[in-house]
Amino acid sequence: MLDEFLNQFLPSTVGGLVVGSIYALVALGYTMVYGVLRLINFAHSEIFMIGTFTSLVVITAIAPASPLTGFALFGVMLLLILLSAAISGGAAMLLEVVAYRPLRKKGATRLTALISAIGASLFLQELFALVVIPWLTGKAGRNQQSSPRLVDRDTVFTIGNAAVRTDHIIVVVAAVVMMVALDRLVNRTRIGRGIRATAQDPEAAVLMGVSIDNIVRVTFLLGGAMAGVAGALYLMEFENTVYNVGFVLGIKAFTAAVLGGIGNLRGALVGGVVLGLIENWGAIFLGSEWKDVIAFTVLVVVLMFRPTGILGESLQKARA
Amino acid sequence: MSGARLGRVLALAAASSLVLAACAGGGGGGDAGGDVTSVKIGFMGDLTGEAAAIVIPPRNGAVMAVKEYNDKNPKVKIELVQYDSQGKPDQATSLVTKAIGQDKIIGLIGPAFSGESKAVGGLLEENKIPSVSPSATNPGLAENGWTYWHRVVANDSDQGPGIAEFLVKAKSPKKAFVISDDQEYSVGLADAVAKSFKDAGVTVETDKFAKGASDYSSTVTKVASANPDVIVYGGYYAEAGRLLKQLRDGGVKATFASGDGSLDQQVITGAGAAAAENAVFGCPCNIPSPDVTGTLKTFFDNYKKANNVDPAIYATEGYDAATAFIKAVEAGNTTGEKINEYLKTINFEGVSKPIKFKANGEPENNAIFVYQVKGGVLKLLGPAEEAKLEG
Numbered sequence: 172m173l174d175e176f177l178n179q180f181l182p183s184t185v186g187g188l189v190v191g192s193i194y195a196l197v198a199l200g201y202t203m204v205y206g207v208l209r210l211i212n213f214a215h216s217e218i219f220m221i222g223t224f225t226s227l228v229v230i231t232a233i234a235p236a237s238p239l240t241g242f243a244l245f246g247v248m249l250l251l252i253l254l255s256a257a258i259s260g261g262a263a264m265l266l267e268v269v270a271y272r273p274l275r276k277k278g279a280t281r282l283t284a285l286i287s288a289i290g291a292s293l294f295l296q297e298l299f300a301l302v303v304i305p306w307l308t309g310k311a312g313r314n315q316q317s318s319p320r321l322v323d324r325d326t327v328f329t330i331g332n333a334a335v336r337t338d339h340i341i342v343v344v345a346a347v348v349m350m351v352a353l354d355r356l357v358n359r360t361r362i363g364r365g366i367r368a369t370a371q372d373p374e375a376a377v378l379m380g381v382s383i384d385n386i387v388r389v390t391f392l393l394g395g396a397m398a399g400v401a402g403a404l405y406l407m408e409f410e411n412t413v414y415n416v417g418f419v420l421g422i423k424a425f426t427a428a429v430l431g432g433i434g435n436l437r438g439a440l441v442g443g444v445v446l447g448l449i450e451n452w453g454a455i456f457l458g459s460e461w462k463d464v465i466a467f468t469v470l471v472v473v474l475m476f477r478p479t480g481i482l483g484e485s486l487q488k489a490r491a
Numbered sequence: 492m493s494g495a496r497l498g499r500v501l502a503l504a505a506a507s508s509l510v511l512a513a514c515a516g517g518g519g520g521g522d523a524g525g526d527v528t529s530v531k532i533g534f535m536g537d538l539t540g541e542a543a544a545i546v547i548p549p550r551n552g553a554v555m556a557v558k559e560y561n562d563k564n565p566k567v568k569i570e571l572v573q574y575d576s577q578g579k580p581d582q583a584t585s586l587v588t589k590a591i592g593q594d595k596i597i598g599l600i601g602p603a604f605s606g607e608s609k610a611v612g613g614l615l616e617e618n619k620i621p622s623v624s625p626s627a628t629n630p631g632l633a634e635n636g637w638t639y640w641h642r643v644v645a646n647d648s649d650q651g652p653g654i655a656e657f658l659v660k661a662k663s664p665k666k667a668f669v670i671s672d673d674q675e676y677s678v679g680l681a682d683a684v685a686k687s688f689k690d691a692g693v694t695v696e697t698d699k700f701a702k703g704a705s706d707y708s709s710t711v712t713k714v715a716s717a718n719p720d721v722i723v724y725g726g727y728y729a730e731a732g733r734l735l736k737q738l739r740d741g742g743v744k745a746t747f748a749s750g751d752g753s754l755d756q757q758v759i760t761g762a763g764a765a766a767a768e769n770a771v772f773g774c775p776c777n778i779p780s781p782d783v784t785g786t787l788k789t790f791f792d793n794y795k796k797a798n799n800v801d802p803a804i805y806a807t808e809g810y811d812a813a814t815a816f817i818k819a820v821e822a823g824n825t826t827g828e829k830i831n832e833y834l835k836t837i838n839f840e841g842v843s844k845p846i847k848f849k850a851n852g853e854p855e856n857n858a859i860f861v862y863q864v865k866g867g868v869l870k871l872l873g874p875a876e877e878a879k880l881e882g
Binding site: 186410450454 | 541673697698699700701703704705706707708709710711712713715716729732733736737740742757760761763
C-alpha cells in the first residue's frame with residue numbers, strides 16, 4: 172500500500188495540478204458572478220463548453236499536419252486562448268442580457284434567477300447538440316468531437332518518477348498567468364474597484380456613481396473569458412469535447428469555488444488546485460471511482476470547520 | 492415523478508388500443524389457415540433515439556433479407572412493419588400491443604435492446620408471437636421461461652470470458668489491468684474479464700472511474716505503475732477513446748482490448764489513429780470489413796449497394812434474424828404458433844454464424860468475434876477461436 176502510494180504520488184500530483192488549474196479557471200466565473208450578484212450561474216458550464224468548441228473549430232481550421240513547437244506553438248496557443256476567451260466572454264455577456272437582466276430589472280427573487288440559470292444551461296446544451304455542433308462540424312451533435320494534436324507529449328523534465336510534459340506546463344502556466352492578470356485587474360484598476368464596490372454594497376456603489384449594469388456586464392465578460400481560456404486549455408490537453416462536457420466539470424469547478432471560499436478570486440485558485448490534488452491522491456488508495464466521493468467528503472469537512480471556505484468570502488470584505 | 496405519470500398515460504393508451512384492436516379484429520379471426528398471400532413481420536428497436544446508430548444497421552439487414560425474398564415472387568409475401576420504440580420499454584409495450592392487435596404480425600425481429608425485450612417478452616408469449624432479437628445481449632433474458640423468445644447473438648456472460656481467453660491465447664500475459672467506468676454493463680463486463688484472467692493464472696489489477704469523467708490521469712498513473720501486459724476496458728466508445736489516448740500519452744504501451752460497447756469507429760477518432768492502432772475488440776456481433784470473403788463478402792456488397800454505407804454493428808444479425816422468419820414462412824408456416832415450432836428445429840448457415848436455437852431461445856453458436864484496429868480502421872479477424880492478432 173505504502174509502496175503503491177510512493178510509486179504513484181508524484182505522477183498523481185502532476186495530473187492533479189493540471190486538472191486543478193482547469194477547475195480553478197472555470198471556478199473564477201462562478202465566484203465572480205456570485206460575488207457581484209449573489210447568483211450561482213449554472214449556465215457557466217456551458218460558457219466553458221462554448222470555449223472548447225471555439226478552440227475545436229480553430230484547431231481544425233489550422234489543422235496542423237504535425238504537432239507544433241516553438242514560436243508557432245506559442246502563436247497558435249495565444250490565438251486559441253484569445254479567440255476562445257472572446258467568444259466565451261461574449262456568450263456570457265449575451266447570457267446575462269437574455270437570462271438574468273430582465274429578471275434583475277423586475278426585482279425578481281434570487282430563486283427565480285437560479286431557475287433561469289438552469290434553464291439557460293439546458294437550452295445552451297440542446298442548442299449546441301441539435302443545431303450548432305452539426306452546423307460547425309457536420310457530424311451528429313451528441314457525438315464526441317475530436318481535434319487534431321496541437322502539442323506533442325514530450326517529457327520536458329522528470330521529478331522522481333513523474334514525467335512533466337509540454338502540455339502540462341502549458342496548462343498550468345497559462346492558467347496561472349490568466350489568474351494573476353485577473354487578480355491585478357480586480358484589485359488595481361478603476362473597473363476592478365467598481366466590481367469590488369458592487370460586491371460589497373450595491374446601493375452604496377450606485378450612490379458613488381458606479382453603473383451596476385456596466386459592472387455586471389464586465390463581471391460576466393471576465394468570468395466568461397476565463398472559462399473560454401479553460402476551454403482552450405482543456406481541448407489542447409484532452410483533444411475531445413462533447414455538448415455536455417461542461418456538466419461534470421462545471422460541478423467540480425463550482426465545488427472548487429465553494430471550497431476556496433465563494434466570492435473570493437484567490438480562493439478559486441486554491442480551491443481548484445486543492446480539489447484536483449485531493450481527487451488524484453485519494454484515487455491512489457481507493458481507486459479512481461472514489462474520486463468524487465473523496466472530493467465531496469473533503470468539501471463537507473472543510474465547510475464544517477470553515478463555513479466560508481478555505482480563504483473566506485473576500486470579494487465582499489472591505490479591502491478597497 | 493413525471494416519468495411515472497407518463498408511464499400511466501402510456502399504459503392507458505396501450506390498454507385502450509388493445510380494446511380498439513380487439514373490436515377491429517373481430518371479423519378477421521379466420522385468416523390463420525387457407526390461402527394466405529402475405530404475412531406481416533415486425534421489426535422493433537430504437538430507430539430515431541439516442542442509440543439509433545446500433546439499431547439502424549440490423550433494421551437495414553432485415554429489410555434487405557425481406558426484399559431479397561419478396562423479389563423471388565414467393566407464394567406468401569412478407570411485409571416488414573417497422574416499430575420505433577426509441578429503446579424505451581414503455582413505448583415498446585404499447586407498440587407491441589398495436590403490432591399484435593391491429594397489424595396482426597406473426598413474428599417480431601427484436602426488440603433490439605435488453606430492457607425493452609424484458610418489458611414485452613411476456614406479452615409476446617401470451618399472444619404466441621415468436622421473436623428473434625438481433626442485438627439484445629442481457630443474459631437474464633433467457634431465464635424467463637419464455638418459449639417464443641429467441642436471439643441470434645451470444646450474451647454478455649459469453650463475451651467477458653471470450654475476450655479474456657482470446658488474449659491469454661494470443662499474448663500469454665503475466666499481468667492484466669482491467670478498467671471500467673461505473674455503469675452496469677461496464678462493470679459486468681470488466682468483472683467477467685477479470686475472473687477469467689484469474690482462472691487462467693494471470694495476475695489482475697483493476698481500476699474504475701466515474702462515467703463522464705474526462706481526466707483519467709490517476710488511472711493512467713496506476714496502469715503505468717503496474718506495468719501490465721494487457722489492458723482490458725469495459726465500457727462505451729467515448730470513454731474508451733479518451734482513455735486509450737491518455738494511456739498512450741502516458742507512455743503505456745501494453746495491448747489494449749475492449750468489448751462491444753467500444754466497438755465503433757468513434758473510438759479511433761476519439762483516441763487518434765496512432766494511439767488506437769492495434770487495439771483489440773471482442774463482440775458477439777459479426778461486422779464484415781471490406782476484406783472479407785465468401786457469403787460475408789456478398790452480404791457486404793449488397794448491403795453497401797442498398798444503403799450506401801458499409802455494414803455496421805448487428806447488420807448481419809438483423810439479416811439472419813429476418814432469414815429465420817423467411818425460412819419458416821417459406822416452409823408454409825403462417826401463424827405465430829407454427830413459426831415458433833419451426834424455429835425450434837431451424838438450422839441454417841447464417842451470414843453471421845450458423846443459426847440454431849437452444850430450447851431457451853439462446854443461439855447454439857455463441858461465438859465472440861475479434862476485431863483489431865489496422866491503419867485507423869476496424870478490421871474483422873474472425874471468431875475468437877480462429878482469429879490471429881497482427882502485431
